[in-house]
Amino acid sequence: MSTQPAHPHHDEGHVVLVVNAGSSSIKCSVYRVIDDPKVEGGMRAIHGAGGQIEGIGVAPRVVAHMADGKLIVDEHFPVAQVADHDAAFRLLRLVLAVGLRETPPAAIGHRVVHGGPHYADAVLIDDKVIDELNALTPLAPLHQPHNLAAIRAVREAAPDLPQVACFDTAFHATTGVLAQLFALPYSYFADGIRRYGFHGLSYEYISRHLHLVAPDIARGRVIVAHLGNGASLCAMKNGKSVETTMGLTALDGLPMGTRCGALDAGVVLWMMERGMDHDAIEKLLYHDSGLKGLSGVSSDMRELLANDSEQAKLAIDFYTYRIAQEIGKLAVGLGGIDGLVFTAGIGENSAPIRAKVVERLKPLFGMEIDAEANAANHDHVSTRESRVPVFAIRTDEEGMIALHTARLLREMLKS
Structure with missing residues (x-):
């Protein structure tokens, strides 16, 4: 996999690899993001190759397919070979390299469950972002550690490849103070103890899709x-x-x-x-x-x-x-x-x-x-x-991650 950002022609868009890391699985999807003035935001994400590894540390299994649905691999692995998320991501990256050989990704977008009070939008990942997201782990113990493990694995394997964090909490930044408060001393609210909400990437997709169908x-x-x-x-x-x-x-x-x-x-x-x-x-x-x-x-x-x-x-x-x-x-x-x-x-x-x-x-x-x-x-x-x-309506959280990642990538390339 190339570690350098791709520079495709304008009408070809950007290829983005989307990573959705759960407690016992890692799902990767390849999207090509192209200009489309007919849709909200002016961009559309087209799904390509994809795969996932499930049963990490228990009964590892890798399934991957090309954009046309053709199966690349469906194989079980020994537990010792895929004992943790780092090993799982490295293995899945090697499998997907078959589907990415001709179109290496320009960036990787990650689903991150908790963005806390500071992240109301997707953000390019750096050391400061990782530290702040790690501090939120107690608020999302089932998800945050695995989201961060995938980010760290990519940094180790491809340090020059831009990475973007897309948050499940960000969509709910538009809620008012009455929807965010707990009836605790107000100082707790000021310290970030508030109702954030989750599944925001799914809700954002449904909001966008509903504008098309109804x-x-x-x-x-x-x-x-x-x-x-x-x-x-x-x-x-x-x-x-x-x-x-x-x-x-x-x-x-x-x-x-x-x-x-x-x-x-x-x-x-x-x-x-x-x-x-x-x-x-x-x-x-x-x-x-x-x-x-x-x-x-x-x-x-x-x-x-x-x-x-x-x-x-x-x-x-x-x-x-x-x-x-x-x-x-x-x-x-x-x-x-x-x-x-x-x-x-x-x-x-x-x-x-x-x-x-x-x-x-x-x-x-x-x-x-x-x-x-x-x-x-x-x-x-x-x-x-x-x-x-x-x-x-079928949701597409990964598609939303691809759109946010491509948007930030374009902003980065312009600067």
Whole structure:
């Protein structure tokens, strides 16, 4: 892989490698970003080769494909060969070199979960940025260390290649002070203890895409449900975030795959009184709660929907109840609702969950699911008679990272 920025012709755009590092996986995608005056921001990201390595340190597997979908590799590796994220990234970079041989990337864009109070936009990475992001690790312990590990691995392998950090918190910088406050002494807010919100790259993509498919609704009051292993809601007005369900950390709000969501702080005090230390409480709240904890079966919604146990049904009912409840709360903040969008793994693909949520909301907002469209995962899943239109839109967080990275790269080359 070349370590020097490419200088393609204007109409060819920039090739960007996007890295999305999770707790046990690293996903890499290649995008070509070209000029397109018809879309917001004047640029469009075209997906190319991609791959991921999953099961890091447990059961490593590498899958990679070319832009046309042709498989490059699908192979399992010994744990000792891919014991950590550094080794995983080096291996994945070698695999993707096949797809990048003719078009080396001009820059690498990274998803970084927490940007804290200082980063309301994507930023070129340097030593100062890394130090500041490392200081935020306690606020995103499941994600931040792995985001930074990928950044450090690239710096070691290709020190001259520009890297850009794109933040899940940045989209919510438009929320007002009432949406950010906790009812703690104000000095805590001044010190950065506030509600930041997450999944911002996903929400930014949905906002941008909705302007293309339903511009009148996009300019109104929209609630987006990002439902995956992590889950949150975002209330938007004219495409800008005004409120969200997550807070200081990605633990707050909706119940998730293994995370508890909103919790009475007194429960944590009770745990401490029972002798649980920080690590034990963190493990319980982040890894052993949510759908997994309630069901006693799995954190995977597909497995829960296929399971007939009462606990699995209870977990699903609680999940959809809390989603509907929080949508109602966000609608109050918006002063109404003009559209509802489901996205991410569960939101895009689980017709039963969408139907259960909308059924709970029907008495309040007059929403109605079109059973056939919903079962087929169409973009528009509500009936014509539904007072509020309901959508299921596939998100593209990596595409947004590519756009931000190309924008900063162009600014850097101009300076």
